[in-house]
Amino acid sequence: MQLARFLIPATLLACSGRFSSKADDDTGGATTENGDVDLPDGIDDPTADLDEGGCEDYDGTPIAGAASYFVGVYTLEDADTGSWSGTEQWLLFANETWVEAGGYDCTVTWYAQAVEGSTGSCAACDLGLSVSLTVDESRTDCPDGLWESEANGDVNYGVIRGSGGESQWYFADSGTWFASGEYTDTALSFITEKSCDWF
Numbered sequence: 001m002q003l004a005r006f007l008i009p010a011t012l013l014a015c016s017g018r019f020s021s022k023a024d025d026d027t028g029g030a031t032t033e034n035g036d037v038d039l040p041d042g043i044d045d046p047t048a049d050l051d052e053g054g055c056e057d058y059d060g061t062p063i064a065g066a067a068s069y070f071v072g073v074y075t076l077e078d079a080d081t082g083s084w085s086g087t088e089q090w091l092l093f094a095n096e097t098w099v100e101a102g103g104y105d106c107t108v109t110w111y112a113q114a115v116e117g118s119t120g121s122c123a124a125c126d127l128g129l130s131v132s133l134t135v136d137e138s139r140t141d142c143p144d145g146l147w148e149s150e151a152n153g154d155v156n157y158g159v160i161r162g163s164g165g166e167s168q169w170y171f172a173d174s175g176t177w178f179a180s181g182e183y184t185d186t187a188l189s190f191i192t193e194k195s196c197d198w199f
Helices: 096-100
Strands: 065-078 083-094 106-117 127-135 152-161 166-171 176-182 187-191 195-198
Touching (some): 065 096
Antiparallel strands (some): 065 083, 065 195, 166 176, 176 187
16 A cells, blocks of 8 residues: 555544534544544644645646645553554645535544554654554545545554654654654654645
């Protein structure tokens, strides 16, 4: 599976209020206003103050597309086994051309299960995560064609937990950096830089 676009579902959790769940939450747990699970204690909302614009044209030609971010949040489930769970999301903010063609702001959400493992090619990383991702269709409202081929997958991350509670995220297999975030003893988050995706 090609995971250059499929970041966690690195791929990503807690999105802005413009995104909503397609189903009411039935987990019995606390939820945010948009239906996503609460952020763990000590982790700020990684989607606050996102730049949603700037992806209107490609080399001066208007083309359907969106400002794109991948966001992920993980919570430590069992320190003895090194197991984590979380959510990754792909956030898309539609540009004017895509809206005119029927596009809209939307989110793809994956449920993530992870276990601590090798940091791979990231020699500086102090935490490795082997992640399995499964799309959560009840919290996904993007057109099926954007995500069906990557509904499920596996990815390995390397994480540097630095000073001040900041984290840097890498693909463990290649050692390539892809996102930054926060961490506590029991939680992790990341968000990628904005990119422009064209449809």
